[in-house]
Amino acid sequence: MTRFLPDEQATMTLASEVYRALPRDRAGWTILLTGELGAGKSTFARALIKAAGHSGSVPSPTYTLVEPYKLPSGNIYHIDLYRVSSEDELYYLGFDELDDGLCLVEWPDRAPRLAEAADLLVELRYEGSARHATLTGRSARGHALTQKIN
Ligand SMILES: Nc1ncnc2c1ncn2[C@@H]1O[C@H](COP(=O)(O)OP(=O)(O)OP(=O)(O)O)[C@@H](O)[C@H]1O
Numbered sequence: 709m710t711r712f713l714p715d716e717q718a719t720m721t722l723a724s725e726v727y728r729a730l731p732r733d734r735a736g737w738t739i740l741l742t743g744e745l746g747a748g749k750s751t752f753a754r755a756l757i758k759a760a761g762h763s764g765s766v767p768s769p770t771y772t773l774v775e776p777y778k779l780p781s782g783n784i785y786h787i788d789l790y791r792v793s794s795e796d797e798l799y800y801l802g803f804d805e806l807d808d809g810l811c812l813v814e815w816p817d818r819a820p821r822l823a824e825a826a827d828l829l830v831e832l833r834y835e836g837s838a839r840h841a842t843l844t845g846r847s848a849r850g851h852a853l854t855q856k857i858n
């Protein structure tokens with residue numbers, strides 16, 4: 709599934725559509741967000757976290773690696789692996805314990821094993837000053853989700 713995203717609002721709308729296409733129980737779901745610096749990965753994650761009912765700020769997890777959101781609608785973990793050089797760091801930090809929520813992962817190429825277990829890949833590309841998104845299912849349920857969005 710692909711979509712032209714003319715502005716930031718379009719990126720946010722797509723994120724809330726993805727949120728609404730997810731099942732009620734999102735524990736163990738992993739969504740990968742790829743794209744160059746400034747492509748809109750955090751914009752997408754922030755909009756999805758807000759669609760899930762979070763009303764406060766959504767700080768960048770660049771330094772903390774993971775920002776957890778314990779929401780009435782379920783847990784969301786916003787993860788940014790930009791600063792991770794070895795995947796082993798993650799397991800040392802307890803990343804294998806984030807399976808009780810939905811994981812949104814920026815820069816997933818830093819952690820191939822984590823990326824392998826993903827359900828959905830959201831690729832954001834620059835198209836002039838706008839963006840273009842490609843959504844690809846990485847699991848059967850992720851593939852089914854992409855078919856609900858057009
Ligand atoms: N569809 C769009 N068209 C134009 N601008 C957009 C679009 N979506 C988001 N933006 C803008 O692009 C920027 C994206 O920044 P954001 O922090 O989300 O990128 P990022 O991919 O997370 O970057 P980083 O790799 O540094 O984490 C923001 O300024 C946002 O307003």
Ligand SMILES: [Mg+2]
Nearest residue numbers: 749750751814
């Ligand atoms: Mg970001």
